[in-house]
Amino acid sequence: MTARLDAQIGFLKEADKLKSVLRASRLVSGARRENSAEHSWHIMLHALVLADQAGPEVQVDRVLRMLLLHDIVEIDAGDAPIHGNPDHEEMARKEAAAARRLFGLLPGDQAESFRTLWEEFEAAQTPDAKFAKAIDRFQVPVINLENGGGTWDEYEVTLDQLDTRVGVPIRRGAPGLWDWLLPKLTAFFARRDGTA
Amino acid sequence: MTARLDAQIGFLKEADKLKSVLRASRLVSGARRENSAEHSWHIMLHALVLADQAGPEVQVDRVLRMLLLHDIVEIDAGDAPIHGNPDHEEMARKEAAAARRLFGLLPGDQAESFRTLWEEFEAAQTPDAKFAKAIDRFQVPVINLENGGGTWDEYEVTLDQLDTRVGVPIRRGAPGLWDWLLPKLTAFFARRDGTA
Numbered sequence: 001m002t003a004r005l006d007a008q009i010g011f012l013k014e015a016d017k018l019k020s021v022l023r024a025s026r027l028v029s030g031a032r033r034e035n036s037a038e039h040s041w042h043i044m045l046h047a048l049v050l051a052d053q054a055g056p057e058v059q060v061d062r063v064l065r066m067l068l069l070h071d072i073v074e075i076d077a078g079d080a081p082i083h084g085n086p087d088h089e090e091m092a093r094k095e096a097a098a099a100r101r102l103f104g105l106l107p108g109d110q111a112e113s114f115r116t117l118w119e120e121f122e123a124a125q126t127p128d129a130k131f132a133k134a135i136d137r138f139q140v141p142v143i144n145l146e147n148g149g150g151t152w153d154e155y156e157v158t159l160d161q162l163d164t165r166v167g168v169p170i171r172r173g174a175p176g177l178w179d180w181l182l183p184k185l186t187a188f189f190a191r192r193d194g195t196a
Numbered sequence: 197m198t199a200r201l202d203a204q205i206g207f208l209k210e211a212d213k214l215k216s217v218l219r220a221s222r223l224v225s226g227a228r229r230e231n232s233a234e235h236s237w238h239i240m241l242h243a244l245v246l247a248d249q250a251g252p253e254v255q256v257d258r259v260l261r262m263l264l265l266h267d268i269v270e271i272d273a274g275d276a277p278i279h280g281n282p283d284h285e286e287m288a289r290k291e292a293a294a295a296r297r298l299f300g301l302l303p304g305d306q307a308e309s310f311r312t313l314w315e316e317f318e319a320a321q322t323p324d325a326k327f328a329k330a331i332d333r334f335q336v337p338v339i340n341l342e343n344g345g346g347t348w349d350e351y352e353v354t355l356d357q358l359d360t361r362v363g364v365p366i367r368r369g370a371p372g373l374w375d376w377l378l379p380k381l382t383a384f385f386a387r388r389d390g391t392a
Contacts (some may be wrong), residue, residue: 005376008245012335013342015241016224019234028212037234038215044240045211049204049306061257064264070242107343112244139208146209195320 011105017075024081024154025140030147036071036079038082039139043067047135053174057127066121066132069114073098075194082102082140082165095122112140124169134173137166145184159189200303210311213271220277220350228342232267232275232302235335239263243331249370250327262328265310270292272280278336278361279351289355291318310347330369341380345388355385356381 019037026033034042044067051060071079076098080086103115122125124133141162144150151157162185170178198386215233222229231239240263267275270275272294276282299311318321337358340346347353358381366374 002376004248005246005372009338009376012242012245013224013338016238016278016339019223019230020227025214028209029216031216034215035234037237041233041237041240041264042208042212043216044237046208048261048264049208049302050201052200061260063255064260067243068237068244068260080331106245109330112283125384142205143211143212176201180205 007011007107008110011102014075014102014105015072018072021071021074021079023079024084025143026147028143028146030150035045036074038172040071041069041136047132050135050177052142052172053176054131058131059128060137062117062128063132063135066117066128067135068138070121070132071119072102073118075102081151081155081163082137083151085156087149092122130169131171132168132173134177135193137169138174138177141166141181141185145188157181159185162172203301203303205304206299210298210301211268211272214268215303217270217275219275220280220347221339222343222346224339224342226346230268234387235374236263236267239331241282242281244333245330246334246370246373249372251323253323254327255324258313259328259331260325262313263310263331264322266317266332268298269314271298277347277351278333279353279357281346288318320368326365326369327340327367330366333365334370334373337377340385345384355381383388 012177018040019035021036022033023039024033025039033086044064047060047067048062051058054057054060054063075093077091077094080091099115103111103118106114121129121132124130142153144152152162167178168183170181209319214236215231217232218229219235220229221235243256243259243365247254250256250259269291273287273290276287295311295314299307299314300354301307301309317325319326320326336347340348348358363374363378366377
């Protein structure tokens with residue numbers, strides 16, 4: 001039992017590094033960029049609060065576990081900003097290696113079940129994973145609207161690009177959230193681009 | 197439905213402030229103090245990974261929800277360092293007011309259920325709450341052992357005080373974790389106090 005606990009606590013200490021992985025997006029206040037650990041907490045809170053936006057087949061507790069684990073690979077692979085045009089194949093390779101190393105610190109049964117849950121999230125095909133992805137995409141636009149544009153200015157993002165990169169996954173997993181967001185995005189971009 | 201969503205998203209934006217509440221404890225690397233949002237993520241990960249340390253009556257998914265919400269009151273009430281000898285009655289009053297205001301931003305049904313879950317955590321009487329409290333207490337000693345003493349030096353903590361403030365709640369909710377921790381604490385304090 002001690003060897004099992006040693007391995008589990010070794011993993012938990014290594015996971016602490018997620019607090020030092022910085023994302024492109026900022027806090028609502030705009031004060032600084034957010035890190036992937038606090039981001040993970042915040043989107044879990046989104047999933048719990050916005051659970052009534054999920055389809056009836058979604059199990060919110062499975063979604064919470066998925067979101068708890070979903071960014072841990074970034075400890076090795078880094079965060080790939082959605083508007084930064086990352087090389088998706090290269091990122092997928094790096095993240096798969098990261099999942100093997102990081103979850104591999106755990107006892108075998110947990111390493112396997114955590115990696116499987118992370119792979120389900122990445123594949124975004126099950127109802128739980130579609131809702132988790134939608135929630136993960138929804139948080140940043142809400143923050144950007146609050147702090148005057150955030151990452152959209154930095155990456156020169158258009159409303160069309162936002163529809164593809166953010167609108168598509170949100171509509172797949174939580175369409176009501178896109179209905180709420182779209183008029184606000186449209187008004188924001190019209191103002192920003194001087195067409196309002 | 198829009199008024200409901202407006203309220204929910206208003207709460208989620210306000211909750212972002214938890215990322216700016218600093219705790220006494222530091223990252224494993226010692227680089228900086230940790231904030232209460234990333235701490236919440238980290239102890240949820242502890243609860244999931246260390247679930248086999250919980251009694252058979254503990255529902256880990258309820259514990260995860262509890263830990264997701266447990267520190268939100270600190271947005272108004274601040275963090276009270278465990279070794280800082282806070283005025284417990286005054287803190288309890290401030291935290292109850294914080295719970296009313298913050299969870300009160302949500303639609304009525306959610307405000308009620310979130311506040312009830314937070315009160316269960318605070319009371320630390322149910323099996324789920326006892327395990328959640330044990331996990332919350334376990335994380336800092338592990339971090340302090342890694343970074344050379346952390347908050348123990350700052351607050352001049354003795355092993356006896358640690359037994360009362362940390363040992364008691366850990367033994368109540370996850371005794372196996374105390375069995376793992378105690379020899380390491382004993383060795384650390386013996387070295388520090390020059391009795392080894």
